[in-house]
Amino acid sequence: MKYKIIILFAVLSLYSCEKGFLDLAPHDEANTENFYQNENDFNTALIAAYAKLQSEIGIYFEMIEYRSDNIELSAPTAGTQDRYNLDKFEETSANGILLDAWATYYNGILRCNEVISRIKSTDFDMKDQYDGEARFLRAFTYFNLVRFWGDVPIILAPVSPEEALNIGRSDVRKVYESIENDLLKAIDQLPSSYSGVDAGRATSGAAKALLGKVYLSQKKFADAKNILEEILGDYSLLSNVADVFSVNNKMNSEIIFAIRFNKEVVGEGHGGWFTVSDVSISPITDVLKDAYDASDNRKNLIEYTQSGAAFKLNKFFDESSSTTKKEGADYIILRYADVLLMYAEALNEIAYNPNGDAFKYLNEVHERAGLTTFTSSDLPDQASFNAAILKERQLEFPFEGHRWFDLVRTGTAKTEMAKNGIIVDEFRYIFPVPQTEIEKMNNTDIFDQNPGY
Numbered sequence: 001m002k003y004k005i006i007i008l009f010a011v012l013s014l015y016s017c018e019k020g021f022l023d024l025a026p027h028d029e030a031n032t033e034n035f036y037q038n039e040n041d042f043n044t045a046l047i048a049a050y051a052k053l054q055s056e057i058g059i060y061f062e063m064i065e066y067r068s069d070n071i072e073l074s075a076p077t078a079g080t081q082d083r084y085n086l087d088k089f090e091e092t093s094a095n096g097i098l099l100d101a102w103a104t105y106y107n108g109i110l111r112c113n114e115v116i117s118r119i120k121s122t123d124f125d126m127k128d129q130y131d132g133e134a135r136f137l138r139a140f141t142y143f144n145l146v147r148f149w150g151d152v153p154i155i156l157a158p159v160s161p162e163e164a165l166n167i168g169r170s171d172v173r174k175v176y177e178s179i180e181n182d183l184l185k186a187i188d189q190l191p192s193s194y195s196g197v198d199a200g201r202a203t204s205g206a207a208k209a210l211l212g213k214v215y216l217s218q219k220k221f222a223d224a225k226n227i228l229e230e231i232l233g234d235y236s237l238l239s240n241v242a243d244v245f246s247v248n249n250k251m252n253s254e255i256i257f258a259i260r261f262n263k264e265v266v267g268e269g270h271g272g273w274f275t276v277s278d279v280s281i282s283p284i285t286d287v288l289k290d291a292y293d294a295s296d297n298r299k300n301l302i303e304y305t306q307s308g309a310a311f312k313l314n315k316f317f318d319e320s321s322s323t324t325k326k327e328g329a330d331y332i333i334l335r336y337a338d339v340l341l342m343y344a345e346a347l348n349e350i351a352y353n354p355n356g357d358a359f360k361y362l363n364e365v366h367e368r369a370g371l372t373t374f375t376s377s378d379l380p381d382q383a384s385f386n387a388a389i390l391k392e393r394q395l396e397f398p399f400e401g402h403r404w405f406d407l408v409r410t411g412t413a414k415t416e417m418a419k420n421g422i423i424v425d426e427f428r429y430i431f432p433v434p435q436t437e438i439e440k441m442n443n444t445d446i447f448d449q450n451p452g453y
Helices: 009-015 029-035 039-065 081-087 096-119 127-149 172-189 204-217 221-229 241-245 286-291 336-350 357-368 382-396 403-409 413-418 435-441
Strands: 255-259 304-307 310-313 331-335
Touching: 039 081, 039 096, 039 127, 039 255, 039 403, 081 096, 096 127, 127 172, 127 204, 172 204, 204 221, 204 255, 204 331, 204 336, 204 403, 221 336, 241 331, 255 336, 286 382, 331 336, 336 357, 336 382, 357 382, 382 403, 403 413
Parallel strands: none
Antiparallel strands: 255 331, 304 310
8 A cells, every 4th residue: 555645635625624524514516526537536535545544543542452451541641631531431421532533433434435435437447446445444444433332323425514414323233234234345346465555455355354353243153254264374374473563574474454654754654652761651551461471472562672762562663764753563453363363263152162173273373472282171161262262362462452342342341351450330331422423413312422421
């Protein structure tokens, strides 16, 4: 993917708005229509949709990692009260991070909708692929929205501000149905791989992996098994887990989909993720640190390396560019280790089998970390196998945005967070809808607050 993004003025005026979906600026229809003339125009608009993912990452960190038992804040500091409230399960509908997230995600959906709706009337070689890419991005965005807030508005085409005021929150089931429809179509439209500057665009394998996670989140275990089975062997685990995250080894054989960054291009790098000035103030919890065996070679990834006056997390380590002063580690959304563990989980949920493939795929990830093989003596039943999968996911994916969703999905959020001294009310498994959005709608019959808030 070319992330040196050059957007024409018409696209800039269309996409620069960072407001919520209910507060979209009116479009100049002539300018918008005139922009979408050829394949290059649609590619430019599609790249703008990919670019939106970059601005979502910081918000995603705060909403997911600080929500989990991987990291915690001991006390709020200047400018971190909203983050602290998320971390301590004390957020309200006025939380600024949640407001930014709602606006950012729906702006991303707007970008996808523009491509999908306008590409229908065109005829060029890349039409189906571009449509599939936009659908993948839209599905990924809605998947986060539904896991963040539950019922959310489904918007699948450009809408006017007046139309938006009549779009209420849709039931979770309907949101997932829309996600599944987009991904199933994307699977048929997307290629299995790219080369050169296009590396990083959504593939059919990425759509299948994401659909597997969507099915697993809904406890559709047979569907998850079937779709994940289709990509077994299409990717491979690297022998050294640290190499997966190396900035010198981007888009390697384990990575299925990642948000791309380029620190040498102005506006395409990022600041250090989880960088601290003093390791004694690291937000990483003892619960996470203590979960690792001494022989687990993944433990080093959650430790720090000094770089100048800062200490950088090994998992995302990169030296800042001398020109842009930014870092360029990609943020991995889907990788093969995730597929193997999801597949093993789905198999076990369908039926525990002490001699089945679920052990094989769990052990591929477990043994890569330098640990001894699991046998049925270690995991003698379905419940113990599920517990092993949950722990393996915690050890394999810290700071990759999975842990909180895994806890909610498996019904273990209360017990696991209690180990960190946090009491979680079930209504806080999802976030409050920003109060500003409720006030804009002014119609609680179709747009109300989540229970408990």
